[in-house]
Amino acid sequence: MNREAPSTGLALTHAAPSGVAARLEAANVVLFALEGRLYGLEILSLDEITMMPAITFVPRSPSFYLGITSARGRIVPIVDLRRRMNMPPRSPDKMTRVIVVRPDEEPVGLVVDSVIAVTRLDLAAVEPPPATLPAATGSFLSGIVRMKSDEIVSLLNLTTLLPVE
Amino acid sequence: MGQDSRSEFLAEAEEMIDELSRNLAEIESAEEQNLIKPDLVNTIFRVMHSLKGLAGMLGYQIIANLSHELENLLDQTRLGRLAISRDLLDLLFDSLDVLNALVLNAAMPSDNPEPDLVPFRARIQALLAQKQEHDQKSVLAQLDLSNEVLDVLTEYEEHRLADNINRGAHIAMLNVTFSFDTFDEDLAAINEAFGEFGEVITTMPSLDSGPDNVIQFNLLVASRLDLGELESRFAAYRARLTSVQSRSSAAPPRAAVAAPAERPGEAADELGPLALELDEGPEMRAARPEVVARPGWEVAPPVRAAEVAEPASPAEAERRRADAAVGKTVRVDVERIDRLMNSVGELMLSKAELASLAARFRAERTNFSLADALHRASRQLERRLIQLQTDVLGVRMVPLDTVFSKLHRIVRQASRSTDKEVDLFVDGGATEIDKMIVEELLDPMVHIVRNAVDHGIETPNERIMEGKSPIGEVHIRAAQRGNSVEIAIEDDGKGIDPHKVWAKALEKGIVAGEIPASKKEVLALIFQPGFSTAAAVSELSGRGVGMDVVRNRIAELNGMIDIDTEVGRGTRLTLTLPSSLAIISVLLVRAAGEVFALPLTNIVENQRVLADRVRLVEGQEVLLLRDRTLPLVRLARVLCLNGDVPGVPRFVVIVRSAAQWLGLLVDELVGQREIVIKGLGRRLAPTPGVAGAAELGNFQTVLVLDIRAIVAEVTAGQDSAKEARRS
Incomplete structure (x- = not known):
């Protein structure tokens, strides 16, 4: 495995220098559910996890943005991760959470079905996403990990998921 | 050299050049009124010296060399070997442009050609060649000053002394006593107080020993007040402050009265307006009874600049405040x-x-x-x-003087190149505005002021024919109005004829038909992009760059621009700008169920929609508003919101961006608020029509709309529709 390449390593974020994650043996990852599947985000790229906030719609913004909210004195865009990943829509319920990530200096909230756990993942076990994935969704993954339970965790690539402009 | 130190150099050098410019303008006006302001020449000399040092230290040799030559010239001037002539002032003003160009080139290397310094240097040398050594010693010998004193005078002080004698000032030695704790402030205060009626030529610590905690000085002073009055001016303090041992002395042991004979009887006549100043004396004394009550040296300095040197006018006071603001600043990202x-x-x-x-x-x-x-x-x-x-x-706020101070030069250049005489008057320069706005404001202001001189003000002959004073006037007035700042630029020139504007617009195919009754509507054409091309306005304006550029810049700042003019009387442009970009007043409106904030600086008024004021023009709704007809759009439709209720919305918010008007239809007016506007971040920033967002409290976030973008978008659509119809 090429540890320098961010597409396969666990360097999920600009906030952590790309070399750092690659040097670590293991990383703490937040596991969350989306459409019955498991996804993961490295905990270093996280700001906070909140309940669904009041969201102000932003007309004429890209459709996967639900709108904006204010948190800690800043404006935080909220992304409907289902819509972003081309999944069917689903109304929020009491399990719905917003994971606020920092792909760079600007926080972004990701709406997920539910947050499952924080787990420690062996970085050596990260594999590239299957080549058969459609390009659109495949590029959103930085890699996949098979857990001991044989469940697959897809690690998100924030750079491609939340592009600037 | 790194980009950082380059931009640091640029910023510092520009500040110095600004300071030079401000002081030069003051010298010029002082010269015109035949006032002596030796400290101004000294300041310029000192700033030029600093510029030389800065450039030398950072290795900008060309700038260092040139400022060295200029410093030399200024040195000769402050020593009185060179008179402050028209030529000298012209050269110094021109030097600012040369230095500016050199500094810009040094800081941001570009393809711009270096200015040719050879002719400029020749002018410096030619002026230097005119310098005259004059015999100051013999003038000074008239004074009853001991050699002890004469020997310690610097060349500059000798010159100031001789100059004052030649101008008929009274020379005296003033002995004062200060507390050790405050003597530096007290000396500064006395220096400033003297600025009103003379000057302190030198300050010598007195050898007479007093109590331990005090220090005595002998001040060699020159004064337009005669000695009796000067003494009474300071005697007042003495009378009040006997406990602080301050004493003025017209004839201290080692000093004597100057050669010009004292004629106390004639003094009042000579003084003229100065007599008024003296009348203030008792009032000043009466206003400071607390001084008497304070015992001891520690608390009661005998003279305070602010009290003695009452500024001549509010404008003067404002200028001083602005100067102070400029003087002690820190640049912050x-x-x-x-x-x-x-x-x-x-x-x-x-x-x-x-x-x-x-x-x-x-x-x-x-x-x-x-x-x-x-x-x-x-x-x-x-x-x-x-x-x-x-x-x-x-x-974030800075005084508008940071922009206005640069305009003196522009007026000067423009009037010289057109052979006109123009005075610039600035009022309200202390009005504060967001730093970001100030930086963007300079270009449009320069443009407007240049236009006023180039095309508004007539030549002296024309003005005399018109029965006007041969000297034209440009007035700039700034004032805070709520959360906005209003800047009016007014000239007393020939004004703009609406009929000529209309004729030009017809010729350009911008309009058709009869001239509208509303003058404002016709004048608004000046801001049309198609209108102000060089060819179109050669008669009216004659400039290649048009008012549409100014309009665009003002619109970018979320401002508005108005024009008013009267043929033969002059033209006034009024800019209305938000005073802060961070905190703004907004009107909250509801459209299609969502609440939006509209910046108040862009809002002209709100109205209930009356069906009989709405007309359809080729399928587009327009609103009849007094003498205007403006396009109407539904806010919900502009923003592509669903849930737009059919029928006519109940309210119209009339907004403006620069000179373009638009009626925005909304369902409800929610209220007015002050908000701290925040950006949407890089991911959502490209959203059209949205300037940012703000928190209203209660975890409610509201979008702040970008009226400029909305107006531009909507009217661009209409323009292209017009185009389509025409073709």
């Missing part, structure tokens, strides 16, 4: 201020949490006194946070 603002915002939220805890605690009614104390503490925290927020916002 705006991003740092934004971070501070964000921190304050987060503190506000923490405070809200604390307040809600306090409220819950009170509601529990278990421990009243503690709950009350907590409540009070949280209220106090709130007040202090609001103060903090105000202060942080204030950091």
Whole structure:
């Protein structure tokens, strides 16, 4: 495995220098559910996890943005991760959470079905996403990990998921 | 050399050139009024010296060499070997442009050709060649000054002394006593006080020993007041301050009265307006009884600049404040201020949490006194946070003088190149505005002022024919109006003829038909992009760059521009700009169920929609508003919102961007608020028509609309529709 390449390593974020994650043996990852599947985000790229906030719609913004909210004195865009990943829509319920990530200096909230756990993942076990994935969704993954339970965790690539402009 | 130190150099050098420019303009006006302001020449000399040092230190040899030559020239001037002539002033003003160009080239290397310094250097040398050594010694010999004193005078001081004698000033030695703790301030205060009626030529510590905690000085002074009055001026303090041992002395042991004979009887006639100043004496004394009450040296300096040297006028006071503001500044990255603002915002939220805890605690009614104390503490925290927020916002504000001070040069250049005589008057330069706006404001202001001189003001001959004073006037007046700043630029020139404007617009195919009755509507054409091309306006304006550029810049700043003119009387342009980019007043409106904030600086008025004021023009709704007809659009439709209720919405908000008007139809007017506007971040920033967002409290966030973008979008659509119809 090429540890320098961010597409396969666990360097999920600009906030952590790309070399750092690659040097670590293991990383703490937040596991969350989306459409019955498991996804993961490295905990270093996280700001906070909140309940669904009041969201102000932003007309004429890209459709996967639900709108904006204010948190800690800043404006935080909220992304409907289902819509972003081309999944069917689903109304929020009491399990719905917003994971606020920092792909760079600007926080972004990701709406997920539910947050499952924080787990420690062996970085050596990260594999590239299957080549058969459609390009659109495949590029959103930085890699996949098979857990001991044989469940697959897809690690998100924030750079491609939340592009600037 | 790194980019950082380059831009640092640029910023510092530009500040110095600005300071030179301000002082030169003052010297010029002082010369015109035949006043002597030796300290101004000295200041320019000192600033030029600093510029030389800065450029030399950073290795900009060309700039260092040139400023060295100029410094030399200024040195000769301040020593009186060169008169302050028209040629000298012209050269110095031109030097600012040369230095500016050199500094810009040095800081941002570009393809711009280096200015040719050879002819410029020749002018410096030609002026230097005119210098005259004059015999100051013989003039000074008339004075009854001991060699001891004469020997310590510097060349500059000798010159000032001789110059004052030649101008008929009274020379005296003033002995004063100060506390050790405050003597530097006291000396400065006396120096400034003298600026009103003379000058302090030199300051020598006195050898006479007094009590331990005091220090005595002998001041060699020159004064337009005769000695009796000078003494009475300071005697007043002595009379009041006997306990502080200050004494003025017209004839101290080692000093004597100057050669010009004293003629006390004629003094009042000679003084003219100065007699008025003296009349203020008793009032000043009466106003300061507390001085008498204070015993000892520690608390009562005998003279305070602010009290003695009452500024001549409010404008003068304002200028001084502005000067002070310019003098002690720190450059801060705006991003740092934004971070501070964000921190304050987060503190506000923490405070809200604390307040809600306090409220819950009170509601529990278990421990009243503690709950009350907590409540009070949280209220106090709130007040202090609001103060903090105000202060942080204030950091972004700078006086408009930072822009206005540069305009003197522009007027000078423009009037010289057109052989006109124009005086620039500035009022309200202390009005503060967001730093970001100031930086963007210079270009449009330069443009407007240049236009006023080039095309508004007539030549002296034309003006005389018109029965006007041969000297034209351009007035700039700035004032704060709520959260906006209004800047009016007015000339007393020939004005703009609406009929000529209409004729040009017809010729350009911008309009068709009869001239509208409304003058404003016709004048608005001046801001049309198609109108102000060089060919179109050669008669009216003659400039290649048109008013549409100015309009665009003002629109980018979220401002508005108005024009008013009267043929033969002059033209006035009024700019209305937000005073702060961080905190703004907004009108909250509802459209298609969503609440939006519209910046108040862009809003002309709100109205209930009356069906009989709405007309259809080729399928487009327009609103009849007094003497205007403006396009109407539904806000919900502009923003592509679903849920737009059919039928005519109930309210119209009339907005403007620069000179373009538009009626926005909304369902409801929610209210007016002050908000701290925040960016949407890089991901959502490209959203058209949205300027940012703000928190309203209660976790409610509202979008702040970008009226400029909306107006541009909507009217661009109409323009292209017009195009389509035409073709």
